[in-house]
Amino acid sequence: MQLPQRVFVGALVVPMLLASVGTVFRPEVEIAAGHLVFAVRSSEIVLAGTAGSAAERQDVVDAVRGLTDSYRITDMITPNAGERMPVSPGVAAGLLGVVLDHGVSEFTGVVHKGHLTASARVADPERAGLLSDALRAAATGLRVDEDFTSD
Known part of the structure; x- marks a missing residue:
């Protein structure tokens, strides 16, 4: 993989994936x-x-x-x-x-x-x-x- 692609994947794609997983598995907040x-x-x-x-x-x-x-x-x-x-x-x-x-x-x-x-x-x-x-x-x-x- 070339350096610009690695930067793109590491800087944008990985955090977005982690955020979406955190959103899906985050427990509901009780009111x-x-x-x-x-x-x-x-x-x-x-x-x-x-x-x-x-x-x-x-x-x-x-x-x-x-x-x-x-x-x-x-x-x-x-x-x-x-x-x-x-x-x-x-x-x-x-x-x-x-x-x-x-x-x-x-x-x-x-x-x-x-x-x-x-x-x-x-x-x-x-x-x-x-x-x-x-x-x-x-x-x-x-x-x-x-x-x-x-x-």
Whole structure:
């Protein structure tokens, strides 16, 4: 083989073959669960976090919108192909529905890695207990930690 052919094969063909073999045998990358933050402040619900696609983001927003017409919904969920929502739209709406049904005007919830961290301001300890029980029932498959304060 002549020198220019060897250079061509060594510099271009071999790396291309190795790259194609690496692509074929590369294991699939698992899409990790991202995070979801929802906050209720007075008459606004803020949604933030990551979704695997714009459609997944829209499903969560639509599920939350279906809960109420009296709250302004601020959507700050970012589509990210490397992460999916940590809970289904139904679970997200269920958690928020519990908060709204209990008349909580200040609430923050974070869902991440199978865990719900919730903080809220409630009227009295009895209502805090009721909210805690309802959140745990709605948080299917999530470990729940809460920090509720009473007025």
